[in-house]
Amino acid sequence: MNDMTLTKEQREARLEGMGCKRKRVEDIRFTQGRGNYVDDVKLPGMLHGDFVRSPHPHARIRSINKDAALKVPGVLAVLTADDLKGVNLAWMPTLAGDVQMVLADGKVLFQNQEVAFVVATDRYAADDGVNAVEVDYEPLPVLVDPFKSMDADAPVLREDLEGKMTGAHGPRKHHNHIFEWTVGDRDLTDAAFRKAEVTIKEMISYHRTHPSPLETCQSVCSFDKIKGELTIWGTFQAPHVIRTVVALISKIPEHKIHVIAPDIGGGFGNKVGAYPGYICSAVASIVTGRPVKWVEDRIENLTSTSFARDYHMTTEIAATKEGKVTGLRVHVLADHGAFDACADPSKWPAGFFNIVTGSYDFPTAHLAVDGVYTNKAPGGVAYRCSFRVTEAAYCIERGMDILAQKLGMDPAELRLKNFVRPEQFPYQSALGWEYDSGDYHTAMRKAMETVQYEDLRKEQAAKREAFRRGETREIMGVGISFFTEIVGAGPSKNCDILGIAMFDSCEIRLHPTGAGIARVGSKSQGQGHETTWAQIIATELGIPADDIMVEEGNTDTAPYGLGTYGSRSTPVAGAAIAMAARKIRAKAQMIAAYLLEVHEGDLEFDIDGFRVKGLPERFKSMKEICWAAYNSIPPGMEPGLEAVSYYDPPNMTYPFGAYICVMDIDVDTGVYKVRRFYALDDCGTRINPMIIEGQVHGGLTEAFAIAMGQEIRYDDNGNVVTGSLMDFFLPTAVETPHWETDFTVTPSPHHPIGAKGVGESPNVGGVPAFSNAVNDAFSFLGSTHIQMPHDFWRNWQAAKTLGALG
Ligand code: CDP
Numbered sequence: 001m002n003d004m005t006l007t008k009e010q011r012e013a014r015l016e017g018m019g020c021k022r023k024r025v026e027d028i029r030f031t032q033g034r035g036n037y038v039d040d041v042k043l044p045g046m047l048h049g050d051f052v053r054s055p056h057p058h059a060r061i062r063s064i065n066k067d068a069a070l071k072v073p074g075v076l077a078v079l080t081a082d083d084l085k086g087v088n089l090a091w092m093p094t095l096a097g098d099v100q101m102v103l104a105d106g107k108v109l110f111q112n113q114e115v116a117f118v119v120a121t122d123r124y125a126a127d128d129g130v131n132a133v134e135v136d137y138e139p140l141p142v143l144v145d146p147f148k149s150m151d152a153d154a155p156v157l158r159e160d161l162e163g164k165m166t167g168a169h170g171p172r173k174h175h176n177h178i179f180e181w182t183v184g185d186r187d188l189t190d191a192a193f194r195k196a197e198v199t200i201k202e203m204i205s206y207h208r209t210h211p212s213p214l215e216t217c218q219s220v221c222s223f224d225k226i227k228g229e230l231t232i233w234g235t236f237q238a239p240h241v242i243r244t245v246v247a248l249i250s251k252i253p254e255h256k257i258h259v260i261a262p263d264i265g266g267g268f269g270n271k272v273g274a275y276p277g278y279i280c281s282a283v284a285s286i287v288t289g290r291p292v293k294w295v296e297d298r299i300e301n302l303t304s305t306s307f308a309r310d311y312h313m314t315t316e317i318a319a320t321k322e323g324k325v326t327g328l329r330v331h332v333l334a335d336h337g338a339f340d341a342c343a344d345p346s347k348w349p350a351g352f353f354n355i356v357t358g359s360y361d362f363p364t365a366h367l368a369v370d371g372v373y374t375n376k377a378p379g380g381v382a383y384r385c386s387f388r389v390t391e392a393a394y395c396i397e398r399g400m401d402i403l404a405q406k407l408g409m410d411p412a413e414l415r416l417k418n419f420v421r422p423e424q425f426p427y428q429s430a431l432g433w434e435y436d437s438g439d440y441h442t443a444m445r446k447a448m449e450t451v452q453y454e455d456l457r458k459e460q461a462a463k464r465e466a467f468r469r470g471e472t473r474e475i476m477g478v479g480i481s482f483f484t485e486i487v488g489a490g491p492s493k494n495c496d497i498l499g500i501a502m503f504d505s506c507e508i509r510l511h512p513t514g515a516g517i518a519r520v521g522s523k524s525q526g527q528g529h530e531t532t533w534a535q536i537i538a539t540e541l542g543i544p545a546d547d548i549m550v551e552e553g554n555t556d557t558a559p560y561g562l563g564t565y566g567s568r569s570t571p572v573a574g575a576a577i578a579m580a581a582r583k584i585r586a587k588a589q590m591i592a593a594y595l596l597e598v599h600e601g602d603l604e605f606d607i608d609g610f611r612v613k614g615l616p617e618r619f620k621s622m623k624e625i626c627w628a629a630y631n632s633i634p635p636g637m638e639p640g641l642e643a644v645s646y647y648d649p650p651n652m653t654y655p656f657g658a659y660i661c662v663m664d665i666d667v668d669t670g671v672y673k674v675r676r677f678y679a680l681d682d683c684g685t686r687i688n689p690m691i692i693e694g695q696v697h698g699g700l701t702e703a704f705a706i707a708m709g710q711e712i713r714y715d716d717n718g719n720v721v722t723g724s725l726m727d728f729f730l731p732t733a734v735e736t737p738h739w740e741t742d743f744t745v746t747p748s749p750h751h752p753i754g755a756k757g758v759g760e761s762p763n764v765g766g767v768p769a770f771s772n773a774v775n776d777a778f779s780f781l782g783s784t785h786i787q788m789p790h791d792f793w794r795n796w797q798a799a800k801t802l803g804a805l806g
């Protein structure tokens with residue numbers, strides 16, 4: 001029986017299903033200091049590991065002397081590459097098909113590279129041991145500038161690759177070259193440029209930065225010699241992949257490896273890859289027979305684990321005089337640092353950068369990416385972005401503004417003229433993607449109306465006149481960004497990690513009393529999965545979200561999944577959740593039919609149970625069906641109510657958005673003020689509008705940081721000069737602008753609930769909006785492109801270079 005006293009709306013509200021601004025259930029423990037992070041794992045007899053790191057960016061190691069360190073009270077062991085060679089672990093495979101030193105083997109290739117691992121009874125003793133290890137270095141010439149990496153006389157960085165003219169992604173042109181990746185039709189594109197009435201060409205750099213999550217990377221490894229089992233607690237965005245990789249390289253059978261990712265304090269791509277700390281703590285645990293904890297400090301995190309971006313994009317657009325784009329040609333020089341440890345699906349050496357045609361209908365395009373080695377930390381992770389999509393969005397969105405400037409056209413008008421039209425979806429892009437859905441014109445027009453775009457341009461024109469007359473020292477910029485993302489890696493036909501297809505998974509078990517548990521292959525790092533995954537089940541199964549417990553991160557209990565990064569959770573795991581729920585609903589329908597003594601086809605699902613069509617009083621609630629599943633099932637049916645789904649999506653999802661930033665800059669000081677930032681996102685069906693808003697706020701704050709100051713910068717000698725939070729810009733509430741959010745809804749046609757990802761969108765769209773605002777502000781003084789990050793100092797320098805300081 002359903003409660004006939006409740007209205008339809010009340011029954012729906014009780015579920016707190018999709019569309020509800022349900023409060024985040026995980027925040028009860030987080031806000032009360034009751035989260036369980038890796039550093040909270042404390043095991044009897046646990047030891048602590050710490051790294052000796054290289055002060056040199058490029059040097060030969062003549063010798064390592066452990067003697068003094070081993071005499072430090074509390075120090076039990078010092079591991080070096082020679083020790084790891086005994087277990088064949090001195091080098092490890094990277095996700096990009098390269099290999100990476102776990103501990104420096106013969107030489108070091110970047111500053112702060114791991115040289116030795118000291119294991120001690122506590123962290124202080126480990127640190128004292130680190131200081132006592134004596135390493136004799138012979139400094140070598142340093143290569144910092146990627147544009148010089150393929151010079152004939154450039155130093156040889158990777159001696160292990162000497163003579164190898166083929167890498168994981170094809171031929172190598174030089175000893176510091178990693179790969180060349182080309183996509184598109186070169187001849188057709190060249191022809192479009194030859195015929196073009198207007199062209200632009202600009203080298204647009206997206207500087208090196210870092211995801212810098214609140215919690216650094218860490219692990220606790222505990223090897224049980226009796227059982228031969230290894231348990232690893234770690235800050236892993238993809239725990240199952242870690243288990244498989246550990247099994248492959250350690251030769252411990254996979255069923256004897258238990259990987260647990262407990263609560264994670266932010267990932268943003270930083271916690272996808274495998275780091276030397278994981279390997280060393282595992283080896284140290286096997287050697288000592290005791291659990292070993294490794295916890296990075298902030299400087300180690302910023303300087304040695306996974307940088308992001310560092311793409312230098314020579315961008316050319318061909319167009320007609322009227323502003324119709326006819327061709328796009330992009331060459332990227334990708335600085336990968338010392339090892340190619342990019343976290344991309346295996347077949348994509350530059351991730352999904354070939355989304356660089358953006359939201360525009362380019363008839364032809366060509367892209368070439370050259371990856372090179374330099375003496376910098378490895379990485380190349382998708383920092384709140386889907387595999388180089390943010391670089392692509394920045395490239396095309398700056399390019400479109402530069403084209404508008406050359407044509408003397410309004411940048412919004414140029415975009416509206418070139419958008420893929422709604423009737424063109426599914427749209428085949430010139431660089432190979434099939435965009436599933438979109439309505440770009442509606443989103444752009446809504447954004448323009450909300451910010452009163454025409455008035456802003458009038459105000460800007462008046463301000464420019466006032467500046468010219470010397471009445472103000474302030475310039476005004478209006479930055480537009482219209483981005484298309486590609487999220488949800490991915491269809492197994494073109495996405496895998498180390499050969500494992502990129503599906504995702506969910507197992508749901510409903511208990512007799514109508515409550516249940518859902519175990520999912522994704523892993524939240526703050527995105528609120530415990531809240532939203534239960535909302536999908538609530539709507540699909542008619543069980544209140546509060547009655548569903550969501551569990552992720554334990555490889556012994558969760559079904560195999562490829563983890564959470566690149567906004568893939570909703571497109572892939574979210575779909576698996578809906579599909580598992582639908583399997584249960586199909587069985588529930590059979591049980592309901594049996595209980596109501598009708599044919600299954602005579603029933604319809606109605607919010608929280610099944611009803612006989614045309615007979616509203618004949619109803620079985622899901623709660624009643626759950627009970628029945630354990631005692632009154634149809635003859636021949638298995639008892640219980642549970643299902644597993646492994647979902648391999650047919651395509652990615654393509655969220656999009658229109659962002660507008662209004663900024664004032666004082667030319668005499670370079671100080672900027674973000675007067676207004678409006679962000680319209682379309683992520684298809686919205687599961688939890690409050691969580692989406694939170695995701696957008698967080699992503700915009702990171703975009704603001706990147707565009708306006710955040711940077712991992714090296715000096716000419718290869719020293720990291722922004723390696724601590726004294727220099728690396730992490731905005732607080734004081735600097736962060738006010739965000740206005742808005743939305744349109746264009747459901748994904750192939751996703752079971754029509755949802756697309758959203759977590760990365762604000763970072764992808766935000767960076768070009770900020771940068772376009774700065775560039776727009778300066779454009780009337782004669783500049784075409786000013787490189788990011790746009791901090792006060794660089795703004796002041798730009799004003800000086802443009803002669804605006806009088
Ligand atoms: O993979 P990740 O969790 O980082 O990104 P996502 O799939 O974009 O999801 C981020 C959060 O936003 C999750 O809690 C989602 O359930 C939620 N979300 C939503 O409520 N509606 C959407 N259409 C997309 C995401």
